[in-house]
Amino acid sequence: xxxxxxxxxxxxxxxxxxxxxxxxxxxxxxxxxxxxxxxxxxxxxxxxxxxxxxxxxxxxxxxxxxxxxxxxxxxxxxxxxxxxxxxxxxxxxxxxxxxxxxxxxxxxxxxxxxxxxxxxxxxxxxxxxxxxxxxxxxxxxxxxxxxxxxxxxxxxxxxxxxxxxxxxxxxxxxxxxxxxxxxxxxxxxxxxxxxxxxxxxxxxxxxxxxxxxx
Numbered sequence: 001x002x003x004x005x006x007x008x009x010x011x012x013x014x015x016x017x018x019x020x021x022x023x024x025x026x027x028x029x030x031x032x033x034x035x036x037x038x039x040x041x042x043x044x045x046x047x048x049x050x051x052x053x054x055x056x057x058x059x060x061x062x063x064x065x066x067x068x069x070x071x072x073x074x075x076x077x078x079x080x081x082x083x084x085x086x087x088x089x090x091x092x093x094x095x096x097x098x099x100x101x102x103x104x105x106x107x108x109x110x111x112x113x114x115x116x117x118x119x120x121x122x123x124x125x126x127x128x129x130x131x132x133x134x135x136x137x138x139x140x141x142x143x144x145x146x147x148x149x150x151x152x153x154x155x156x157x158x159x160x161x162x163x164x165x166x167x168x169x170x171x172x173x174x175x176x177x178x179x180x181x182x183x184x185x186x187x188x189x190x191x192x193x194x195x196x197x198x199x200x201x202x203x204x205x206x207x208x209x210x211x212x213x214x
Contacts, residue, residue, distance in 0.1 A: 008212065009211070009212050010043075010198035011212055013032060013206055013209060015031050015048075015205060015206070018048040018207065023052065024048065027048075028208060038162060040212050040213070041165075041211040042210055043166045043194065043209045043211060044208050045168065045169075045199045046147055046169045047139075047207070049150060050148075053147055055144065055148070057142060057143050057145075062088050064087065064088040067099070068084045068085075068087040074103075080128070086131045089143050090122070102119070102122025102123075105120065106118035130143070146179065147179065151180040154182035159182075170195075176190070178190055193211065
């Protein structure tokens with residue numbers, strides 16, 4: 001069955017504020033067990049997964065260097081790396097050399113009208129960094145990189161529940177990035193379903209959604 005040809009209704013799941021003290025697998029099981037059934041799909045926002053892994057960094061604690069301050073002038077300010085602190089975190093994640101190569105690739109790509117070369121060279125995971133804007137307090141003061149080993153998490157949930165589980169990075173301009181998926185469906189089938197972003201990481205406090213087929 002093709003997922004995009006089926007009508008799906010998102011059921012947002014409101015949770016407590018997830019912190020580094022939480023086990024994200026147990027959180028998902030706790031909140032979805034009264035709702036999720038066989039044939040449903042569990043979708044989890046990537047930021048709470050990373051937060052539970054202890055990967056959130058207080059912005060004011062990030063000392064940005066000269067390179068980070070310079071390079072942060074170039075990305076779109078609505079993007080992930082538009083502040084010196086976020087750019088410094090990117091440098092810390094992959095190293096100065098890859099960031100410089102990515103910046104050079106971006107400059108050359110721009111000359112020929114091509115976008116995305118920075119992330120293709122420096123690393124796709126850097127696009128998953130969430131800067132401080134638009135995040136639920138107290139994490140509106142934190143920078144949150146993407147989670148580590150997301151497939152391990154979806155595998156654990158799928159093994160315990162038998163329900164297809166997805167970790168996704170979705171924004172409000174219809175960009176969908178599937179970080180991990182465990183189940184019997186293909187990644188490309190989720191793109192159209194999730195474009196309207198049923199997740200809510202801000203004051204909605206609904207970082208988990210159960211998709212139900214009707």
